[in-house]
Amino acid sequence: MDRRTLLRRGLAAGVGTVLGAWGFNEISPALFPERPVWDLNHSLWMRLQPPHNPPLTTDLDVDVAVIGAGYTGLSAAYHIGKVAPSKRVAVLEARSVGNGASGRNGGMLLPNVANEYLHLGSPPNVHKRIYDLTVESMKSLIALAAASRIEGAVEPVGALQTFETQEEAEHGRAYLESVRGLGIPVKYLDRDRTAEVIGTRAYTASVFDPNAGHVHPIKLAHVLKLAAEAAGVKIYEDSPVLRVEEGPMNRLHMAGGQTVKARSLVLATNAFTSKLGYFRNAIAPVYNYVAATRPLSDTELASIGWRSRMPFNDSRTLVYYLGLTPDNRIHIGGGSAAYAWNDGVAGRPDAKAVGLLRKELATLYPALRSIEFETAWNGMVDMTLDWAPLVGVTGKQQNIYYGLGYCGHGVNLTFLFGRIIADLEAGRQQPWREFSFVNRKPPYIPNEPFRWIGIQAETAYDGLVGE
Numbered sequence: 001m002d003r004r005t006l007l008r009r010g011l012a013a014g015v016g017t018v019l020g021a022w023g024f025n026e027i028s029p030a031l032f033p034e035r036p037v038w039d040l041n042h043s044l045w046m047r048l049q050p051p052h053n054p055p056l057t058t059d060l061d062v063d064v065a066v067i068g069a070g071y072t073g074l075s076a077a078y079h080i081g082k083v084a085p086s087k088r089v090a091v092l093e094a095r096s097v098g099n100g101a102s103g104r105n106g107g108m109l110l111p112n113v114a115n116e117y118l119h120l121g122s123p124p125n126v127h128k129r130i131y132d133l134t135v136e137s138m139k140s141l142i143a144l145a146a147a148s149r150i151e152g153a154v155e156p157v158g159a160l161q162t163f164e165t166q167e168e169a170e171h172g173r174a175y176l177e178s179v180r181g182l183g184i185p186v187k188y189l190d191r192d193r194t195a196e197v198i199g200t201r202a203y204t205a206s207v208f209d210p211n212a213g214h215v216h217p218i219k220l221a222h223v224l225k226l227a228a229e230a231a232g233v234k235i236y237e238d239s240p241v242l243r244v245e246e247g248p249m250n251r252l253h254m255a256g257g258q259t260v261k262a263r264s265l266v267l268a269t270n271a272f273t274s275k276l277g278y279f280r281n282a283i284a285p286v287y288n289y290v291a292a293t294r295p296l297s298d299t300e301l302a303s304i305g306w307r308s309r310m311p312f313n314d315s316r317t318l319v320y321y322l323g324l325t326p327d328n329r330i331h332i333g334g335g336s337a338a339y340a341w342n343d344g345v346a347g348r349p350d351a352k353a354v355g356l357l358r359k360e361l362a363t364l365y366p367a368l369r370s371i372e373f374e375t376a377w378n379g380m381v382d383m384t385l386d387w388a389p390l391v392g393v394t395g396k397q398q399n400i401y402y403g404l405g406y407c408g409h410g411v412n413l414t415f416l417f418g419r420i421i422a423d424l425e426a427g428r429q430q431p432w433r434e435f436s437f438v439n440r441k442p443p444y445i446p447n448e449p450f451r452w453i454g455i456q457a458e459t460a461y462d463g464l465v466g467e
């Protein structure tokens with residue numbers, strides 16, 4: 001065979017492989033349909049879950065149906081009910097309020113979006129607009145929590161982003177330099193100052209943001225539930241939606257056999273959204289882990305010197321994040337990530353993931369090395385490839401609203417996105433046009449088996465390099 005024939009055949013084989021893979025990618029969702037399952041929340045927070053509402057038992061005709069009673073769904077319902085009290089709004093939740101990430105998270109209340117957090121991803125003036133917008137939203141959330149009868153839902157105590165290495169600390173310092181003069185009130189703390197605030201000398205330095213804080217995740221969901229109900233919203237729990245039939249009047253087919261007709265629909269289904277056939281190629285649902293100690297005694301707490309009670313997270317890709325509860329439990333999350341084939345749901349956290357949390361806690365606070373965790377849990381984070389979130393409107397009739405892709409940064413952002421959804425639903429697009437996360441096209445994530453292979457490779461790499 002001459003060289004030219006060899007090259008031609010090689011090229012044909014290459015193109016054939018790519019086309020074959022692409023063809024398989026296209027038919028993959030039909031070959032591997034996703035199962036409609038919602039894993040149960042075993043977190044520490046759920047011990048304080050709000051009283052359960054009854055499920056939907058009849059057909060329903062509403063102006064707006066919201067699928068999912070996490071922070072996004074409750075915030076969207078609250079904001080829609082508040083600005084348009086005459087609209088009939090129903091929230092349909094597969095399990096219970098806060099059963100998803102909203103009742104499982106690490107409680108860090110942070111300004112900004114994940115891809116701009118202590119990172120100048122946009123031009124400085126745009127970065128500042130996003131920072132201010134998210135801080136303003138956080139202040140509304142703090143006020144809503146303060147006005148509720150739920151105590152201790154939000155603690156606006158500030159937060160630290162810590163750095164392991166000198167190189168990372170330099171990145172932190174460079175960020176501060178680049179936002180100097182913009183009025184973003186973050187401060188650089190060296191090792192000694194960091195240790196004064198959180199007790200551990202394990203970090204080279206940190207950045208302090210006074211606008212951040214800590215939440216009790218399920219109490220916050222409770223605050224939002226009460227606010228939505230006070231705004232006239234009906235919330236149905238144990239009411240899974242199995243299928244959406246789009247139209248000028250959307251029809252939702254419930255697992256219980258009922259039908260819900262709604263002119264507008266809000267997808268507030270986060271990492272479960274692909275199970276309804278939406279955003280499969282935008283979101284990768286990735287498990288993250290959290291564990292909590294028993295309440296520490298005053299002596300134990302004094303011995304570690306975490307005097308400020310300020311939450312903190314480090315700068316690794318598989319970020320560790322820690323908080324201290326009012327009853328003196330330490331909760332620590334992160335360190336590893338896992339993906340279940342075909343956007344599936346997983347069981348309880350495995351010993352390896354919990355072991356990593358244990359090891360990290362002992363490294364940060366050697367005095368606690370013999371303390372066992374009282375409980376551990378996991379939850380799905382809705383990752384996008386570029387770590388940017390998305391909020392907007394979709395569907396053949398442009399009457400399906402959504403907010404997702406928070407990438408582990410949604411405790412604050414969900415409240416804002418609920419407000420944006422309410423505005424878009426009411427036809428008020430203008431105030432939001434300038435923000436790139438509104439109605440954006442996210443990078444493409446392929447179907448199985450390519451998504452499984454890609455995510456395994458990425459999480460294994462992050463674990464190996466210990467980022």
Ligand SMILES: Cc1cc2nc3c(=O)[nH]c(=O)nc-3n(C[C@H](O)[C@H](O)[C@H](O)COP(=O)(O)OP(=O)(O)OC[C@H]3O[C@@H](n4cnc5c(N)ncnc54)[C@H](O)[C@@H]3O)c2cc1C
Pocket residue numbers: 038067068069070071072073092093094095096097098099100101102103104105106107108109110239240241242268269270271272273275276288289290321333378379380381403404406407408409410411412414
């Ligand atoms: C372990 C972990 C730690 C985290 N830590 C932090 C943190 O410290 N700080 C931070 O800012 N963010 C954190 N996050 C992210 C944050 O919790 C989420 O971004 C946020 O809670 C998303 O809220 P949501 O309402 O969009 O989704 P969810 O809270 O997941 O709510 C979606 C709801 O939709 C329901 N649902 C889904 N499909 C259907 C259906 N077909 N029918 C009916 N109901 C349905 C689900 O049952 C669920 O209750 C963390 C996430 C996890 C998992």
